[in-house]
Amino acid sequence: MAAPDTDGVVILVEDDPDLRLLTTRWLEKAGWDVEPVESGEALFDVLPTTIPDCVCLDLGLPGMSGMETLHRLRRTHPRLPVVILTADREVDTVVEAMQGGAYDYLPKPLDRTRLETVVRNAVERHGMALKIAGLEQASTTTDEYAGMLGRSPVMRALFRQVDRVASSEVTVLLRGESGAGKELVARAIHDQGPRARGPFVALNCAAVAETLQEAELFGHEKGAFTGADRRRAGRFEQADGGTLFLDEVAELSASLQAKLLRVLQERSFHRIGGAEEIRVDIRIVAASHRDLASEVAAGRFREDLFFRLAVFEMDVPPLRARGDDVLLLARRFLAQHGGEPPPRLDDAVVALFRRHRWPGNVRELENAVQRALVVCRDGLVRLEDLPPRIREAAAAGTDGPGEEPGAPAGAGAEGAGGPLSMEELERRALVEALERCDGNVAEVVRQLGIGRTTVYRKLKKYGLR
Template identity: 40%
Template sequence: MKRVKILVIDDDESLRRVLEYNLAEEGYAVLTAASGEQGLDLLKKEGADLVVTDVRMAGMDGLQVLERAHKLDPHVQVIILTAFGTIEMAVEAMKAGAFHYISKPFNRDELKLTIRKALQLKELERENVALRQELRVRIGLDHIIADSRPMKAILEMVQRVAPTETTVLILGESGTGKELIARAIHANSPRAGGPFVAVNCAAIPEHLLESELFGHVKGAFTGAIRDRVGRFEAAEGGTIFLDEIGEMRPELQVKILRCLEERTLERVGDNRPIRVDVRILAATNKDLAKAIQAGEFREDLYYRLNVVPLSIPPLRERREDIRPLAQHFLKRLGASPRLTIAPDAFRALETYEWPGNVRELENALERAMIFHRGDVITLNDLPETVRAPRSREAVALPVSLPEAGLSLEEVEKELILRALQKHDWNQSRAARYLGITRHTLLYRMEKHSIVRPGARTPPEEEKVE
């Protein structure tokens, strides 16, 4: 097993010898240097896992050693030795990236413990890099299922935009895999080693979203008991993915625009600008052009986001992907290699409309995994909505079409209202009547702000009949 190598830099020869003896006794390989310049030369030639350096030396001081050591090896840990009177300097060194400082004369047990902790951190960082690399491979473009022509075209675009700093707007219905595409862009970009931070703008209450994105300072509002870093700062050096950005209120859109244009932000309760280095990816299932006309979305932000639009097709428009996706989900859900899907069950999967898209397909197969017997998933193992969809051709359109035209969203809202009223607001029966899942009905009720008369809250899930 390779021995951990520690570099000791101090212009006090007696202290160097004491440190060398103590560290060698612990089983470490020890290099020593009498000056910062000599130490950096050794680090460059020999390498080291950890540097222990005095903060105050003739010539190059410990702060300069720290800065240049990290330029030579960003992952090397540095511990600062300091005498009384130079504590302030040691604290500055920690702010600059040193792991810790130890006061002289040092306690042997304290030194051993600090070194052990520094090496544990280095190992965690190494594992983190390895995991990021593994994730990058796992989210490689060849791992995204794209047998259909539309999805192959999307992946070609991802390959072209990933290496750039371009802002990308990902469009598509809920459940089509917009976040997966965003992760693929990040994983195949120069920022892959940095964080990927996903924020669902529709899932966070409006009054909390600004603080969540930009952070806040202590006392900014009731309950702000300490400073808090926001998601933008957490994504420093990486990518932030703003999902459902169309749901963001216009006042907050101004701050997003500023981040895009000036690369700065202000925490809630503070007016000092903070520079941020992040790539912004955004997604929506909303028609932003229509939202602009309604005054719900800023036109200038739209053009900043819409540099490269990627429109993810719904699953019903890429049926060639259904079979490989189904097999992929079964494997991911831990299915036996012997498990197969019966031909009539596959036909049902391939002919169903999938209003919930890929997410609904995964849920349907998870259910089938629970109910199947033997080595075959049969038609009866699939959800009722999938195995017996209503024939659209046999249904007469229950509305007349006005000459002046009408909004598809208004028609959808009216049909949902009528179905709910017809079934006394029983969501399960209304969903079956409409040929959709109850989950999809709940989503569309929330989308259209449909609430049962007398109810004050959004629709909640009820007992399945």
């Protein structure tokens, strides 16, 4: 049977090792990347490291039953098609599964042709639903999406990415300059996803002293250290059932990076001074204005933690790359902070806003507007109302830093022939991991802490397989 027209990722949940191996081979030969797991618990362990297009789910699982797994998937991944595999031919069981949100069911023993046909249809339906959602987003006339404002092509593309990744559990790494709005993007991912009713907890790692980082993340018991006069829940505990946003994650100390990696792998931790193991159900979104691949190459950030965080990477564009979004945002800030009716922008201010490079991004723009509102007269913001720094940069013709618009902060680590691309850094990391593990891909998966299909896809991409 011909392979699908487009790549797709299928997670196979089957406790029988022989059937799991056979079904995996069938699906892989049909053209899909397959992530085989043995239980419902293992399924939810791999979901933060992959974005599946379909789940094939055995109902007769040990531990968390197949039906329990299905109901939880419907809550966490309402758009993801689930194909039930069952040896139970009782009508009531099939009806319960279909009413519980299954896409289709296949009786055991499995028929290979029927399996490939049903999975193909499920993957294609999922892809079509995503395309329709993307087209609806692209054709919308509003300039606002999930609390973000913008009509520029780069922001439309970002909105589509958020819509794609929000419905999954995959860990997201946001890259962008300070003030570009990374926390807004993280909150949009939370608000547009199945965890929207849970807490959204944000922590700026750069704002926490190194000696307090562990307590801030994981909490502490009463008497754990001087000044700990009561038990305190950390950010991980506070985010249980929701999303934890780790901003400026590159600023974590080396010891905290190691502890964070362990918690991401095990989804459990201990408060400082405590013996109780605390398990949490959270989604992680991380962000940094630094290029983490370069930080890895320089030895300042753990390679295994980088791979664990950078499952799905998104670039948040700087304000200078967003065209007339600067005027949309400026007028929004005038309306928010300026009363009714809001002041207008003088033509000279409009021209300067378009020309200025905004090194501080949206945060700098909002501060400039707020300053102008304090001193403007007659409902009009003029050049003299703007902060001197912006006026002086315009007069000198040095509106901000000199890199090209949209260039990532700190892009590329230095190699012998100049800066290395993100792809080359990633390829080198995989080569080194393969060498350490003597070519054992399963060990590479374990060491890097990312999904099997993700590793195989990257090995194929870089010609290492």
